[in-house]
Amino acid sequence: MKLAGMLVMTAGFFLAIAALVLFPDPAPRTAFVLCGIAVECLGLGVAIRSHMQNRGESQS
């Protein structure tokens, strides 16, 4: 799960880079970079969730 979260975070980074290359206009470029950061946050959330699950299993 943590590995999956890391991969999703990396995907978010490439989304942000793709926005720079694909969109010359500032508005869609900003929107896609923000989307990339949102995907990274999603990946971080997955990794945190995995961490909490592991903690729960080690406690029980």
Added chain:
Amino acid sequence: MNPASIPASGMSDAVFALTLALLLVAPLAIAGVALINAGLGRSRSAAQALLGNVAIVAVTTIVFALVGAAFAGYLPSTTGHSFQLAGKPWNWLGSGGLLLSGFASSTAQVQLGILFEFLAIAFAAIIPWGSGADRWKLTSGCAAAAVLAATVFPLLAHWVWGGGWLAQLGVNFSLGAGFLDAGGAASVHVLGGLSALAVIWIAGPRKGKFPKEGFATALPGHNAAYVLFGCLLAMAGCMAWNTAGAILWLHAPLAALPVTAINTLLSASGALAATFIITRVRFGKPDASLCANGWLTGLVASSACAGLATPGESLFVGLVAGIATPLLVEVLELAVSIDDPSGAISVHLVGGIWGLIAAGVFAPQAGQFLAQLVGVATLLGLVFPLTYLLFWLLNRFFPFRVDSDGERIGMDLHELGGGAYPEFVIHRDESYR
């Protein structure tokens, strides 16, 4: 080294001397954070904590001189390694020699920049050491610092300070002046905070921190005096750090430097005031360790924007940082089960990201906000997975966590054979008889 051999670089002798003097004061910030790390840990691990800070500074210095500086880049004859994508050059790796060969022929400004980077990697590497307090082995802590100094930090330093692709976002994609990080918010604090998160996940929490039933156990730091004096040292160091960074990376004129130093102080002061009030309202009395964390978060946030914002904006940045810090510390511990004794994630990681975004908001150049966002995306989406992967692999060869017996008797006795306070006698409280 023969000073006469250093070619003129456009930097006057007075500015060179001032920057060098500031860089000689800047390590006070490292000393301050080292004291804070030791004070927020337990008394039975205090000597190991402080020795670890010193050892990490030594290891990062040697490794960065051996290989890291070559990747960060300092040779004037070449521009580093780049590839073409969508018709733009992407400069991703610097160019230099092993053990600083050819360094003496660099310009004075480049030499000062490399000195700045030596201090920056030492600072970045002691941040996770505080988060792994009371359970992270000294040898594996030094190994992790070596990995940071040889791989992740040089890459990031080149991208941000060495004319790499993040610094060139302005030229290549019309994003303001490119990614700006004058005081090391990204390359020092966010990198340190992300490394701290990786260490916490790999090493796990301290024994007894999260019991099977009930809330997380409070394990308070053993010496509030160390922590608060560390805050004062960090203030002096960060003022010098941000001012030197403004000269080196923002090319600020001399007249702008007092405002940079004042902005640093204002940000820290605003953060302390906010944390003081919040903890006073929430707990009835101000909390010393949370106030220290708030002060430090203000300093961290200022490292990105002190050279770009006005005094009023710096105060605002500090107030927001000070409000967020105590709430984040609580959320991370109680809701997310993260055992971070030094508070590095809320202080360095979140404070650094907030500072970088604030720099984009308050910078005068158009497109600067987007450049800062791309920098933050790089830190979260590339630097963190890379750091986690490297630390995960390192943990296979040098296990991070000490055995349970070592954790029980304390890191001082287990790793060093003697305590930090040998004349302290621990005895039972007679009133319980």
